Amino acid sequence: MKFSGKVEKCGLSPMRKFHPYAVAAEAKGRNIYHLNIGQPDIETPKAYFDAVRHFELPVLAYAPSPGMPVLIDAIQKYYDKLNMHFEKSEILITNGGSEALQIVLQCILDDGDEILIPEPFYPNYNTMVLTCGAVIHPIPTSPEEGYHYADRQKIEREINEHTRAIMCTNPGNPTGSVLTPEEMRMMVDVAKAHDLFIIGDEAYREFVYAGEPLQSLGEFADAAENVVVIDTVSKRFSACGARVGCLITRNKELLAQAMKYCQARLSVATLDQVASAALYDVGPEYFAAVRDEYKRRRDTVVKKLQEIPGVICKCPKGAFYIMAALPVDNADTFQKWLLEEFEDKGDTVMFAPGEPFYATPGKGRNEVRIAYVLKQADLERAMELLALGIKKYNETH
C-alpha cells in the first residue's frame, strides 16, 4: 500500500526513541534517572480534581468547537492581568498547545513553504511542519553562545521568497533561552517588515528565573496581523494530561481559517475544559513556589554540569531544560551505552540526544537535552552518573 509522501518524511520522537532500551535495562534491575522527558513531578493544583468531582450534568456533551465560555473567560482574565487584552473570539481552545500549533501551521503553510525556527528546536515541530508539505528553515545557533538566536541580521539572512513565518519557543525548549523585551520587539519588527506570521510557543511563560515580569508576543498589539501565541495549561499548572491549550491571535482571517479545523474535530474534552478553567483561580503563591523549586533545580544541574571537564553549557534563563555539549563523540551512541553497558551501584541515567533537535545535518551530535524535572537529590545523583558515565565511556571508546 502507498503512504503519504509527507508522513514518510517524518520520524518518531527522539524523547521516546530509547524507550525499548530503558525497558531492557529495567528488566536487568537497573534504576534509571529520567531526564529525557518534560513531564514535571510538581503536583497538579487540587482545584482541577475538585472541579472534575463537582461536574454534575447527566450527559457528557460536546463542548462548542472554539472552546467552552468558562475557560475562554478564565484565559481572557489571565491575560488581562498581564496587561494583554484579547477578545473572547480571539482565543480558540485546543487539544493542548500541540493542536494549536498543528492548526496554525496547517492554516498558513502550503507545499514548498518554509518556516524559520531557531535550532535546536522541539523535535515535534518537524512532524507538524512536514505534514503541511513545508520545511523548517533553521536559524543557526551554537552552544558556545548559549544558543542565542535573536539577532536581526542572522534572522533576515535566512528569509527568502518561500518564508511564511518565524516560530520560536520562548522560554525555550530545548535550550531554556529567554528573549529580552528588546529582542521580542525586534523579532516582531522583522515579521512585520517581511509580512510574516510570528508564532510564539509560550508554554513555559511562568518559568523564568531572574525575576523578570512575564512576557509574551501578545503584547505587540501593533502587529495584530502577524502575531500568534500558543499557550497551554500543561506546564503552567503541571497538567500535561489535561490536553488543554489555546491558539490566540488578533488576525481575523487566521481565526476564520482555524475555525474550520476546530469544527472538523468537533471539540476539546468537556471535563478537562471545566477543570482547566478552575486552575486559573490558583494564586500567585503557587507560581512563586514552583518557580523557586525549578530555579534551585536549574542551579544544581548547571553547577554540576559545568564541573564536568569538557562540557559546554551556559546557564539558561527559563523553562526546565538545559541543552549542553558533552565531551563524547556521539550522544546517541553514548545514551545507548549508558542503558546497555553502564551502571553505578545499579543506577544509570537518561536524557534526550541532541541531533533530532536540529534541522542542519550533523549538528547537535554531541549535545543532549536535560529536563530537570526530578527532585533535588535525584538531580544531583543523575549528574554524578552523567559525569561518571562520560569518564568511563571515553576510557573505553
Next chain:
Amino acid sequence: MKFSGKVEKCGLSPMRKFHPYAVAAEAKGRNIYHLNIGQPDIETPKAYFDAVRHFELPVLAYAPSPGMPVLIDAIQKYYDKLNMHFEKSEILITNGGSEALQIVLQCILDDGDEILIPEPFYPNYNTMVLTCGAVIHPIPTSPEEGYHYADRQKIEREINEHTRAIMCTNPGNPTGSVLTPEEMRMMVDVAKAHDLFIIGDEAYREFVYAGEPLQSLGEFADAAENVVVIDTVSKRFSACGARVGCLITRNKELLAQAMKYCQARLSVATLDQVASAALYDVGPEYFAAVRDEYKRRRDTVVKKLQEIPGVICKCPKGAFYIMAALPVDNADTFQKWLLEEFEDKGDTVMFAPGEPFYATPGKGRNEVRIAYVLKQADLERAMELLALGIKKYNETH
C-alpha cells in the same frame, strides 16, 4: 497574509451554519426543536463520572502516545466479545473518532489523491480530506433508493488511478443505512482487488434496529492490509464530550506511520481515557435500553415524515439520522425561513440542510438530515412543525 490553499478550500460545518439565525430566533422568544446536531440526550453511564471522581494520582501526567493500557485492554476485550481479535498494538487511542480519521487520512492521502465515499456523507470528511491535498470522489446514491451504495459495479465504475481508499460510515451518518454482511464482504473484496484501503467509520455500531448482530469491517481478517476501523465512545456511551476514540488496523506499516502523528500530539486526555475504560464495563442491558429508545424515535419520525405529502424517505436501519427529500425548492432557504419567519405557538424547528453532505454540485438541495435525538413527544411536535412549515412555505414561495 497568505493562507494555505488547502484550508481555503474548506468550509464551515453545515450543522453549525444556522447557529446565528437560531440565536436571533431565540432572542425573539422562539422555542426551537433542534434536530440539526447528533448530540444524544441519553445519560452518560455513571461509571464514567465515578472513575473520574476516584482518580487519585497527584500529578495529571501525559498518557502514553498510543493510549493508556487500561483503555486499550478494555477495547480489546470489547472486540473479543464480538469475535474480532486485535493485538493491543493494533489499537491506537485518539481524540475522538475525528482524530482517528484525520490521522489515517493524513497517513494515506497525498496531493491529487482521491478517496471514494458514498454521498451524502458526514460533511467534516470534506475538511479532513481537503487538508491532505486530496479530494472526495463520491459514489452516487438517491433518496428514492434509500441512499443505497453497496453495489460492486457502481463502486468500481468510480475507481481510477488516483483512488487510494474507500470510506463509509456504517451505520450511516447522515442516511442511517446499514450494510448487510454480504455487502461488507463485497466492499472488502473490491478494496483487495484494487489494492485500496477500506476505512469503516463505525461510530454508530450499536445503533441497529432489526435485531441483527453487531458488525464491523474488522471481521475481515483476510484483508489485514486494507481494513481500518474508526471507533469512538461518543455515541456508544453518549459520551461525546470525552473525545476518546480509536484507530484500529492490522496493517503494521499504517500503524507505524500513524504513531508519528500520535507522538507529535503527545497524548489523549488522561482522565477521559481512565473514565472511558470504565464505560466498557457497562452491560448489554444498557445498549438494549438505548437501542429500544432510538428505535421508537426512528419509527415516530419515519411515520410522521411519510405522512407529509411529497416527502421521499425510506426507513433507515441504523444510527440516529434520517435523510429525506422534502417538497421544497431549497432546504437551505427553507431552514432560514423557518428560523426567521415561521412559528406555530412560538415554536419552530431546525435540521441540517442536505447540500453540504454532497460532493456533486447541486445535489441534496431539497434534502435534509434529521437527527432524532429528542424525546418522543418533542419529536412528534417537531415533525408537526415540519409538516406545517412545508405547507406554509410552499403557499408563500
